[in-house]
Amino acid sequence: MNEHTRSGKAMSVTAEEAEARIGELLRRAEAGERIEITRDGKPVVELAAAGVGAPRRRIRGAMKGEIWIAPDFDELGPEWDEYLK
Incomplete structure (x- = not known):
């Protein structure tokens, strides 16, 4: 076995x-x-756990219109004031 x-x-x-x-x-x-x-x-077969294999190719823009980010998502509320001093 190699x-x-x-x-x-x-x-x-x-x-x-x-x-x-x-x-x-x-x-x-x-x-x-x-x-x-x-x-x-010569290689014939590769044995791997189910769901493990070549990564799926990512397609840029595939989720367009399905993801929404609030305009104020990066604004911290007043509860963070004491940590920002």
């Missing part, structure tokens, strides 16, 4: 190793590790 989890890379296991150690690999994936499964030395 483990590179500390450097941020996926741990690499062969398909045969994955079959033999699926329980352990599932636990590690659930804990946040990424496991790359290889066949003939």
